[in-house]
Amino acid sequence: MSDLFLSTAYAQTPGGAGAQGWMSFIPIVLMIVIFYFLLIRPTQKREKDRKKMIDALQKGDKVLTSGGIYGVIVNMKADENIIILKIADGAKVEFARSAVQAKV
Numbered sequence: 001m002s003d004l005f006l007s008t009a010y011a012q013t014p015g016g017a018g019a020q021g022w023m024s025f026i027p028i029v030l031m032i033v034i035f036y037f038l039l040i041r042p043t044q045k046r047e048k049d050r051k052k053m054i055d056a057l058q059k060g061d062k063v064l065t066s067g068g069i070y071g072v073i074v075n076m077k078a079d080e081n082i083i084i085l086k087i088a089d090g091a092k093v094e095f096a097r098s099a100v101q102a103k104v
Contacts, residue, residue: 053102054100057073057097057100057103058076059075059076063100063103065100069085071093072086073086076097082094
């Protein structure tokens with residue numbers, strides 16, 4: 001009966017549990033690093049490129065809006081962040097500058 005208690009005492013030594021504790025965090029840290037490089041970083045890069053494109057818009061650029069409307073920039077109100085698009089002959093529409101998704 002006393003052998004049972006001694007073997008239990010040896011199994012609970014702090015040296016064995018400490019090494020296992022650090023090793024259990026490695027997969028979690030690895031998953032966070034992979035998540036950052038595969039999802040967060042590319043999204044930030046795409047958004048940065050889109051912001052550059054929006055800041056570089058000029059009159060005469062053909063653009064696509066987030067609503068799926070193609071048009072040509074005919075005027076820009078820089079102080080209000082509004083662009084005026086010509087979408088058809090005689091049809092001009094005002095859009096927020098951030099509504100532009102891409103240059104065509």
